[in-house]
Every structure is written in C-alpha cells, then in structure tokens.
Amino acid sequence: MAGPAWLEPLFPDLAPPFVHGMTNVRGPYLKSDPDAAVHAAAVAEVGAAAGLVAIAWSRQVHGGTVKRVEAPGCAGEADALWTDRTGLAVMGRSADCPIVLLAGRNAADAPLWGMAHASWRSTASDITGHLLEAMIDGGLDPATTVAIVAPSAGPCCYEVGDEVREAFVAGLGAGAARFFSEARGKWILDLWAANSDALRRRGLAPDRVHCDGRCTICGDEFPSYRRDGAKSGRFGVFVGA
Numbered sequence: 314m315a316g317p318a319w320l321e322p323l324f325p326d327l328a329p330p331f332v333h334g335m336t337n338v339r340g341p342y343l344k345s346d347p348d349a350a351v352h353a354a355a356v357a358e359v360g361a362a363a364g365l366v367a368i369a370w371s372r373q374v375h376g377g378t379v380k381r382v383e384a385p386g387c388a389g390e391a392d393a394l395w396t397d398r399t400g401l402a403v404m405g406r407s408a409d410c411p412i413v414l415l416a417g418r419n420a421a422d423a424p425l426w427g428m429a430h431a432s433w434r435s436t437a438s439d440i441t442g443h444l445l446e447a448m449i450d451g452g453l454d455p456a457t458t459v460a461i462v463a464p465s466a467g468p469c470c471y472e473v474g475d476e477v478r479e480a481f482v483a484g485l486g487a488g489a490a491r492f493f494s495e496a497r498g499k500w501i502l503d504l505w506a507a508n509s510d511a512l513r514r515r516g517l518a519p520d521r522v523h524c525d526g527r528c529t530i531c532g533d534e535f536p537s538y539r540r541d542g543a544k545s546g547r548f549g550v551f552v553g554a
C-alpha cells in the first residue's frame with residue numbers, strides 16, 4: 314500500500330480484493346465524537362489515503378454487541394462490525410485495546426470482513442468470538458478466514474487488577490484465568506492470547522490467527538492511554554474489500 318507514513322498494512326499475507334491497514338501516532342485525529350462531522354472528516358482522510366470509498370465505524374462502548382453494517386458512517390453503539398457489501402470498509406479505533414480484523418469468503422467465494430474492538434471488557438464479553446459466530450451465520454467459511462490482532466497493550470506491560478481477572482472468569486469460564494500471569498505483584502493480562510483463543514475455539518486454524526505483536530504501551534508508534542493518559546489520541550484499524 315503506497316501512502317503516507319502514518320499508514321501501513323496489517324495482515325502479513327492478505328491479498329486483494331481485501332484492503333487493510335492501520336494508522337499510527339502521526340495519523341488523523343480519531344478521538345473525536347464518532348457522530349461528529351470532524352470525526353467523519355478524519356475517517357475520510359484515512360479512507361482517501363487507503364483507497365477506500367466508504368467506511369463504517371461505531372460508538373465503541375466496551376460491550377459485546379456485533380452489528381452487520383450496510384452503509385458508511387457511524388453505526389451507533391457496537392464493539393464489532395462486519396459486512397459483505399462491496400466497497401464498504403469497517404474501522405475500529407484504539408489506544409491500547411486490541412482491534413481484531415477478520416477476512417474470509419462464503420461458499421460462493423464472495424468476501425466478508427469485520428472488526429472487533431476487543432478492550433478487556435469486550436474481550437470478557439467474548440466480542441471476538443461473537444463476531445466470528447455472526448459472520449459464520451452470515452455465510453463465512455472459517456476454512457477461508459484469516460484473522461489478526463492489531464498492535465495493542467501487550468503481555469509485557471498490561472497490568473490489571475483483580476476485578477479484571479474476576480470479569481474474565483465470570484464471562485468466559487474458569488479457563489480464562491490462564492490469560493493472566495503474575496509479575497511485579499500485579500496481574501498481567503494477555504489480551505493477544507485471549508482473543509486468539511476465542512477464534513481458535515470456533516474453528517480457525519492456528520496458522521490463520523495472526524498477531525502483530527507490537528505493544529502500544531512500551532512502543533512509541535501508536536497512541537497509548539496507559540502510557541499517555543487523557544492526552545493520548547486514537548489510531549484506526551480497518552479492513553474492506
């Protein structure tokens with residue numbers, strides 16, 4: 314993808330017709346109200362640079378809601394979006410939360426694609442698993458599907474409290490405790506493992522579940538709320554076809 318220095322592709326091996334990528338700390342300001350005109354303008358700037366004609370996004374609320382979108386613009390409250398509408402990309406925004414992208418095909422070889430904003434609360438609500446399930450219900454063949462977890466708070470840095478571990482066990486079962494380790498007297502949550510596991514449990518082959526592996530907190534390429542607090546921006550992560 315030729316373009317500005319604030320834009321790069323995300324999947325290591327996802328060919329056209331899929332278009333995918335992410336912005337970074339130098340990209341357009343994506344922190345504004347998702348219903349505001351200034352936000353639509355910032356999204357449009359990303360779209361123009363990436364060669365996308367239409368983008369749908371949502372008001373991310375750290376929940377478990379998945380929506381199928383048919384039109385560009387803000388789709389209301391949801392933490393996962395998917396579509397099979399040609400030319401319509403979906404974009405999530407993050408400052409530490411993993412954005413998970415999915416892309417695959419149905420039995421007629423037509424593409425489907427989606428994104429999940431997998432904050433710890435949304436991950437405890439199994440947002441990524443619910444996105445994959447919704448897309449499978451919409452015709453997606455898991456055998457054709459690839460996924461990637463975008464840069465986000467990594468298992469090197471992501472310290473959380475007891476309430477987060479309790480929410481995971483309550484939402485995902487006792488097995489979710491394995492995504493937590495102890496270091497420096499704190500729980501360390503591995504959101505990359507938790508979201509990858511949600512996809513593998515629903516039938517995605519391990520070699521089709523990718524993780525970018527860059528940590529937003531200890532790196533300096535992407536906005537990080539944990540590192541920069543309220544002054545941090547947001548970066549956008551998108552997939553379309």
Ligand SMILES: [Zn+2]
Binds near residue numbers: 468469471528531532
């Ligand atoms: Zn880190």
